[in-house]
Structures are given as C-alpha cells and as structure tokens.
Amino acid sequence: MTSHSAVPTSSPDSIPSLVSPILVASTFATPAATPLRLGVMASGSGSNFEAIAQAIADGQLHAKIPVLICNNRNAKALERAERWGIPSVLLDHRTFASREDLDRQIAETLKQHGVEWVIMAGWMRRVTQVLIDAFPDQMLNIHPSLLPSFPGIRAVEQALQSGVKISGCTVHYVHLEVDSGPIVMQAAVPILAEDTPATLQARIQVQEHRIFPPAIALAAAQKAGVDPTTFFSPLANHKVS
Ligand code: GRF
Numbered sequence: 001m002t003s004h005s006a007v008p009t010s011s012p013d014s015i016p017s018l019v020s021p022i023l024v025a026s027t028f029a030t031p032a033a034t035p036l037r038l039g040v041m042a043s044g045s046g047s048n049f050e051a052i053a054q055a056i057a058d059g060q061l062h063a064k065i066p067v068l069i070c071n072n073r074n075a076k077a078l079e080r081a082e083r084w085g086i087p088s089v090l091l092d093h094r095t096f097a098s099r100e101d102l103d104r105q106i107a108e109t110l111k112q113h114g115v116e117w118v119i120m121a122g123w124m125r126r127v128t129q130v131l132i133d134a135f136p137d138q139m140l141n142i143h144p145s146l147l148p149s150f151p152g153i154r155a156v157e158q159a160l161q162s163g164v165k166i167s168g169c170t171v172h173y174v175h176l177e178v179d180s181g182p183i184v185m186q187a188a189v190p191i192l193a194e195d196t197p198a199t200l201q202a203r204i205q206v207q208e209h210r211i212f213p214p215a216i217a218l219a220a221a222q223k224a225g226v227d228p229t230t231f232f233s234p235l236a237n238h239k240v241s
C-alpha cells in the first residue's frame with residue numbers, strides 16, 4: 001500500500017499520513033487455501049468491524065468473520081453485523097459474576113464458531129488471562145494513539161492535551177496490561193492547531209480502517225511463516241473466492 005493519500009490539498013486529510021510497516025504488494029502472492037477465521041469483539045459503533053468486513057467483501061483480506069461478540073445491547077456494531085449478515089452474540093458483562101466468567105464465555109463462544117484470530121475492535125472491557133490463554137498470540141487490538149504513548153482511555157484527548165504534534169493509531173497483540181502488547185502496525189496522523197477531540201478522532205479513524213485489515217494479515221502471516229500477501233492484497237475487488 002502507498003503511504004500518501006490522493007486528496008485535495010485544501011483538506012486537512014491531504015497531510016500525508018505514514019503507515020508502518022508498508023505493504024507494497026498489489027496482488028495476492030498465492031492466496032491461502034483457507035480464509036482466516038476472525039472473531040471480532042466490539043462494544044460500540046463498530047466502524048472498525050465494518051472496515052474489516054468491507055475489506056473481506058472487496059477481496060482485499062482473505063478472511064471470514066464467523067461471529068461478532070458484543071457486550072452492549074445498544075451498540076451500533078450489532079446493527080452493522082445484521083446488515084452484513086454476520087452472526088452476533090450478545091454477552092452483557094453485567095450478567096457475569098466476574099471478568100474471568102465473562103472471558104470464559106467469550107472464549108467458549110469464539111471456539112464454538114471456529115475462530116482462530118480474536119480481533120478487539122473497540123472492546124471497552126479489560127480482558128483477563130483466561131481469554132488470552134485461550135488464544136495465545138492470536139489476539140489483536142486497535143488503539144487510537146501511537147503506543148506506547150497514551151495507553152488507556154481517552155487516548156485522543158490525552159494526545160491533544162499533551163501538546164504532541166503527531167498522533168495516530170496502533171494495531172498490537174493483546175497482553176494482560178492494557179494496550180501493552182507487541183506492535184504490529186501503526187499509522188501516524190498529524191495534529192492540527194484547530195483540532196478538537198472529535199476532529200482528531202475522525203482523522204485517526206480513517207487510518208484505523210486503513211491499517212486494521214493489513215495488520216491482521218501481517219500478524220497471521222508471521223505466525224504461519226508465510227508472505228503477508230497470502231492473506232492481503234490492497235487491490236480492491238480482487239476476489240479470491
Ligand atoms: C477506536 O478508535 C479504537 O481505536 C478504540 O475504540 C474505537 C472503536 O471505534 N479501541 P469503532 O467502534 O470501531 O468505531
């Protein structure tokens with residue numbers, strides 16, 4: 001993928017954002033025989049979930065989403081799942097006695113759906129070792145800052161208040177400590193003088209949607225010891241099946 005977006009120079013989005021590592025291949029090397037099976041966990045809007053579903057539909061990401069797990073019955077993510085025809089399971093954290101009990105049920109549900117990779121896309125609960133142990137080195141999260149800066153909640157506000165001039169987003173492995181696991185991919189987003197939390201968050205989300213699909217492919221390829229283009233091609237509509 002390229003590191004510069006072709007948008008008019010009058011738009012704040014014309015400021016180039018930088019993605020690292022950059023995936024340069026434009027076609028699938030050899031698409032893997034079996035698509036990755038992604039279990040997505042979301043608590044809110046679910047725009048990252050939808051970006052992943054769209055990348056799959058466009059033939060960019062060689063994957064399937066057998067299930068979306070949501071902990072909030074009012075989450076827009078549930079509506080998006082319905083629109084995409086993706087099965088969803090509501091596991092309301094308030095009905096579980098402990099974080100571990102919730103995570104045990106999540107792990108069981110994901111396993112029942114044959115999930116290999118767990119994708120936390122706006123999951124607003126701290127996860128426990130119970131879930132991490134069920135999917136060792138196969139859980140990814142997206143966070144709206146350039147980690148290790150600004151982990152935890154209100155990362156966009158933290159970045160604005162700190163006065164840094166560049167922020168961004170990070171896809172990383174999930175470890176027990178919040179937003180702490182090894183980094184897979186990042187995109188940098190310049191902070192503008194006139195930015196508010198809402199405007200900065202909106203520009204960061206554009207980059208989140210851009211990097212999450214290739215980051216999943218990269219992590220899966222590293223684990224399988226194959227080329228990332230086995231699972232990802234930036235060429236839209238390059239259908240593999
Ligand atoms: C994203 O900004 C992500 O970085 C953070 O939660 C937000 C989820 O957004 N972890 P959405 O629900 O995918 O729209």
